[in-house]
Amino acid sequence: MHEKLLFLLAMAVLCACKPPVGPEAQDAPAVASAPASAAAKRIEADVRALADDRMEGRDTGTRGYDLAAEYVARRYAEIGLAPAGDDGSFFQHVPLLKAVREREGAAFRIQRDGRTTSLAFLDQFLPGVNYNAPAHTLTAPAVFVGQAVRAPELGQDDFAGVEVRGKIAVLFSGAPRRFDNDRRAYYAHSAQKLQLLSDLGAVGVVIVGTPESEQRGPWKSSAAKWDMPGMRLRNADGTGLDTFPRLRASASISADA
Structure with missing residues (x-):
């Protein structure tokens, strides 16, 4: 009996807490989302640029990688960062070893x-x-x-x-x-x-x-x-x-x- 009573009381509290839905609530217009901030637009523009097909996936050693690096360096300069790379640039030379597969003779x-x-x-x-x-x-x-x-x-x-x-x-x-x-x-x-x-x-x-x-x-x-x-x-x-x-x-x- 006590368990049933507590359950009914809980249901009553939940029902009492639920706000009534009247005609005025049903007809209320949706609140428009706030316009995107300038910072959000800049971030979106950077992401779209770096994800563009011209960047070719930005794989190391590719033309797309160089394009992406140049874009980032340009953006660094635009926002006022100081270069700390080689020869006063935003770039640092890194020695890499490159290897490729050959179709001929592969078995x-x-x-x-x-x-x-x-x-x-x-x-x-x-x-x-x-x-x-x-x-x-x-x-x-x-x-x-x-x-x-x-x-x-x-x-x-x-x-x-x-x-x-x-x-x-x-x-x-x-x-x-x-x-x-x-x-x-x-x-x-x-x-x-x-x-x-x-x-x-x-x-x-x-x-x-x-x-x-x-x-x-x-x-x-x-x-x-x-x-x-x-x-x-x-x-x-x-x-x-x-x-x-x-x-x-x-x-x-x-x-x-």
């Missing part, structure tokens, strides 16, 4: 039980960008390593009982779904995987696509950009930063291969 073959299977360039595989050699050929045994995650604090070790030294590691991208967002992002990062594989002595890497991974990044989109160069920061000795020279070759395979 991927799988030998198993006396049979050889060849994959088609672009449709089924893409060679990885190699920053450490102008050309490379690698023949080695392959071993599957799941998602190449070693996270003992989370009870995950895809390398348990697996020897990768001197072998080509075959793996899926990503990280276990049970990981929280931060640690899943960390263990899914390709640089983290490649560093671990290099430390464990692998000589090559093959990343196999899945329907889930290709839903996020369609294979056709990657294949369409196969000739886009890769860029890495260049060390003083001319080598690239985070290029993992122990991994002599890498490739990606489509989920449909």
